[in-house]
Amino acid sequence: MSARSFEEICGYALELVVGGLRGLRGALGHVIAADEPADLGPSARPSRGNGHDGSRPAHPADRIPDEASLRHALGAAPPLPHAYADDRVVLLTRDPHTLFAYWDLAPGAPEPAGAAAARLVLRVHDLTLLDFADARPLHHHDLEVDRPVGSRYVPLEGTAGTYRAEIGWRWSDGRFVVRVRSGTITVARADGPGNDPTRWMTVARFASAERATTDAARPSVREATAPKGAPSASGQTTAAPARAPSSEEQHRRGG
Amino acid sequence: MGAERGLLALVLHAHLPWVRHPEYPSFLEELWLFEAITETYLPLLATFERLAHDGVPTQVTLSLSPTLLAMLTDPLLRARYLRHLESRLELTERELHRLRRDPVFQPLAARQHAIFRDAWHRMADPGGADLIGAFADLADAGLLHLMTTAATHGLLPLLAPCPEAVKAQLAVGLAEFRRTFQREPAGLWLPECGYFHGLDHELAAAGVRFVCLETHALALAASPPVYGVYAPVYCPAGVAAFARDAEASGQVWSATTGYPADPAYRDFYRDIGFDLPHDYVRRYLPASGERAATGVKYHRVTGSGERKEPYDPARAEATAARHAADYAERCAATLGRVGAGFDRPPLITVPFDAELFGHWWHEGPLWIELLCRELAGRGTVRMIAPDAYLDAYPTNQVTEPNAGTWGAAGHHEVWLTESNDWIYRHLHHDAARMAALARCHPAADGILRRALDQAARELLLAQASDWPFMISRGTTVDYATARVTAHLARFTRLADEIERETLDETWLQAVETADNLFPALDYRVYA
Numbered sequence: 001m002s003a004r005s006f007e008e009i010c011g012y013a014l015e016l017v018v019g020g021l022r023g024l025r026g027a028l029g030h031v032i033a034a035d036e037p038a039d040l041g042p043s044a045r046p047s048r049g050n051g052h053d054g055s056r057p058a059h060p061a062d063r064i065p066d067e068a069s070l071r072h073a074l075g076a077a078p079p080l081p082h083a084y085a086d087d088r089v090v091l092l093t094r095d096p097h098t099l100f101a102y103w104d105l106a107p108g109a110p111e112p113a114g115a116a117a118a119r120l121v122l123r124v125h126d127l128t129l130l131d132f133a134d135a136r137p138l139h140h141h142d143l144e145v146d147r148p149v150g151s152r153y154v155p156l157e158g159t160a161g162t163y164r165a166e167i168g169w170r171w172s173d174g175r176f177v178v179r180v181r182s183g184t185i186t187v188a189r190a191d192g193p194g195n196d197p198t199r200w201m202t203v204a205r206f207a208s209a210e211r212a213t214t215d216a217a218r219p220s221v222r223e224a225t226a227p228k229g230a231p232s233a234s235g236q237t238t239a240a241p242a243r244a245p246s247s248e249e250q251h252r253r254g255g
Numbered sequence: 256m257g258a259e260r261g262l263l264a265l266v267l268h269a270h271l272p273w274v275r276h277p278e279y280p281s282f283l284e285e286l287w288l289f290e291a292i293t294e295t296y297l298p299l300l301a302t303f304e305r306l307a308h309d310g311v312p313t314q315v316t317l318s319l320s321p322t323l324l325a326m327l328t329d330p331l332l333r334a335r336y337l338r339h340l341e342s343r344l345e346l347t348e349r350e351l352h353r354l355r356r357d358p359v360f361q362p363l364a365a366r367q368h369a370i371f372r373d374a375w376h377r378m379a380d381p382g383g384a385d386l387i388g389a390f391a392d393l394a395d396a397g398l399l400h401l402m403t404t405a406a407t408h409g410l411l412p413l414l415a416p417c418p419e420a421v422k423a424q425l426a427v428g429l430a431e432f433r434r435t436f437q438r439e440p441a442g443l444w445l446p447e448c449g450y451f452h453g454l455d456h457e458l459a460a461a462g463v464r465f466v467c468l469e470t471h472a473l474a475l476a477a478s479p480p481v482y483g484v485y486a487p488v489y490c491p492a493g494v495a496a497f498a499r500d501a502e503a504s505g506q507v508w509s510a511t512t513g514y515p516a517d518p519a520y521r522d523f524y525r526d527i528g529f530d531l532p533h534d535y536v537r538r539y540l541p542a543s544g545e546r547a548a549t550g551v552k553y554h555r556v557t558g559s560g561e562r563k564e565p566y567d568p569a570r571a572e573a574t575a576a577r578h579a580a581d582y583a584e585r586c587a588a589t590l591g592r593v594g595a596g597f598d599r600p601p602l603i604t605v606p607f608d609a610e611l612f613g614h615w616w617h618e619g620p621l622w623i624e625l626l627c628r629e630l631a632g633r634g635t636v637r638m639i640a641p642d643a644y645l646d647a648y649p650t651n652q653v654t655e656p657n658a659g660t661w662g663a664a665g666h667h668e669v670w671l672t673e674s675n676d677w678i679y680r681h682l683h684h685d686a687a688r689m690a691a692l693a694r695c696h697p698a699a700d701g702i703l704r705r706a707l708d709q710a711a712r713e714l715l716l717a718q719a720s721d722w723p724f725m726i727s728r729g730t731t732v733d734y735a736t737a738r739v740t741a742h743l744a745r746f747t748r749l750a751d752e753i754e755r756e757t758l759d760e761t762w763l764q765a766v767e768t769a770d771n772l773f774p775a776l777d778y779r780v781y782a
Binding site for chain 1: 415489737
């Protein structure tokens with residue numbers, strides 16, 4: 001279609017359409033509440049399946065301020081604090097080969113004697129295969145911490161392990177004094193299933209929401225024997241791929 | 256009817272982040288909900304209603320996120336949706352006139368107009384607009400098995416350093432579902448299928464019966480899964496885990512090799528908001544005037560190039576029918592192959608974002624309808640919901656699933672990367688602070704209670720997995736960043752005022768008005 005013919009059509013169309021829409025708007029006006037802010041309170045209209053029955057007592061928020069005053073009240077968000085000085089280190093797993101550690105060290109915290117001669121380091125312990133508290137970790141590696149608030153991605157040599165991080169002072173003779181310690185985290189497997197023995201379980205049907213909160217009504221969970229004819233782990237008949245095509249390969253919401 | 260070879264569990268997860276801006280007369284990002292209602296939720300409802308009406312024996316599992324439920328029942332958003340439809344009706348009326356002598360495009364404009372008109376008629380009618388009630392009716396009919404997800408779709412593995420945050424996400428999400436539907440959810444959709452070691456104990460404590468996980472969660476479990484991914488396992492705490500079947504998912508999910516890429520289907524990106532002169536479409540574009548999609552699309556995928564042929568609905572419908580038959584055939588073949596040696600029918604589990612169907616893939620709802628009919632007619636593959644499977648097969652292998660998500664590369668690479676990792680120190684700090692506040696005020700009432708409840712709401716909203724996703728994918732980065740920052744800042748101010756006993760009721764009311772979801776929330780979920 002040429003630009004000229006398009007403009008001609010548009011000009012003509014606008015005349016017709018605007019008139020027609022006035023009629024449409026008139027016809028729809030009784031149900032379109034956009035111009036009726038008094039009807040736009042937060043209490044949900046009762047619905048057939050909606051347990052929110054509209055009987056909630058009048059709430060102060062039901063009085064809707066106008067847009068401008070609401071916008072003024074909410075204002076622009078102030079910047080987030082750079083630090084909280086809560087003296088901590090936190091570990092997260094990014095993937096089976098990478099941890100993410102962040103730390104936030106409080107200024108002025110007590111230091112051990114001779115700290116000036118030590119370096120502050122992030123020490124990541126590999127606790128894999130340790131099954132008792134306070135056991136000496138098998139492996140660790142250190143990364144220097146050059147500022148009191150920061151973060152690092154930490155590559156791992158192995159996967160499927162359990163890790164914990166500490167920040168502390170390390171002296172040249174190898175001494176190490178802990179300042180803060182993270183919780184432990186378990187990293188996913190990447191290369192194959194584990195070797196745990198095959199076990200079976202029978203779970204009875206869950207009770208209703210209310211009843212499920214009482215111990216007596218919790219589902220019955222018990223060990224079971226393998227169903228007759230079930231395949232064995234060694235004779236597994238269905239190999240599952242280690243990784244499926246991810247949702248990222250398709251379009252996602254929000255974009 | 257052929258002999259039954261196995262089972263298919265189709266699980267759809269409908270979710271949008273909470274986007275509601277009463278402080279502006281209109282807001283661009285509210286279009287996400289409006290487009291999803293028009294293109295996905297209403298077409299899916301119509302699909303399920305036709306299947307129920309015709310008595311097609313099928314089961315589909317539908318997860319509705321708490322934030323989506325809150326938006327679908329919000330009067331302001333409903334009014335704005337109707338206003339949006341009005342605008343689209345106006346646009347398509349103009350299009351009908353502009354194209355009145357065009358035998359190819361005029362019917363396409365008429366088709367678009369009919370879509371908006373039908374949506375308007377349903378949503379303008381108080382009975383029809385009750386989408387929650389409609390979903391509940393379909394659940395009562397046994398066709399839909401309804402479930403939900405964590406309160407604001409927080410990615411639980413990355414919230415785990417503060418256990419109270421995980422518990423609150425689960426408790427509030429489940430409570431909102433129960434309050435909305437007056438029934439127990441069939442299971443729980445883990446946000447992004449994110450699982451970590453030990454999460455099953457929290458799930459069991461919350462009363463969750465099953466979750467869906469990524470393929471590698473079972474393939475790399477603590478013990479080899481004897482059925483592969485073709486049966487669920489129980490986590491050690493007794494929660495069942497159904498793993499996505501990679502092949503069956505990819506056939507639908509993949510943007511390059513899946514069905515949606517077929518040349519006959521409607522093209523998602525080609526839209527008159529980009530094609531027609533700016534002056535003509537400007538009033539239907541964002542206030543900034545930048546080009547954007549209007550939802551009016553006249554072309555088919557055609558191929559990978561720029562040139563697009565006009566959309567042919569009849570050809571697209573025939574293609575959807577062919578793809579439904581193909582999928583039924585593929586599922587039957589897979590189940591026949593993998594089920595040899597099983598003591599039970601093998602099960603294919605295929606979880607999808609619901610918005611794939613209709614929004615991204617225009618013919619998706621039709622494909623689901625045709626697939627359900629095809630399977631019911633053939634009898635070789637029976638559709639089943641995961642909870643119905645567990646009723647029939649309560650004894651399953653027990654193992655600890657592998658940690659991971661269904662995101663790119665299978666872990667947290669999307670939600671924890673250089674562009675968005677700054678979020679987590681704030682989320683963890685504030686969750687710990689919220690827990691301390693809840694323990695400090697075990698029985699607050701009056702304005703203090705309101706402030707504590709609102710602080711919990713703001714924290715939950717900041718935890719949504721949508722924000723780091725958008726930031727790392729480079730889509731709407733400014734908006735996602737602003738949302739995280741705003742919710743955390745509101746939380747901080749509320750917490751400061753609570754601690755200092757200097758509550759500003761006017762400001763509190765403004766925040767309650769803006770973020771008014773979860774009216775039954777009790778801040779003590781953090782205690």
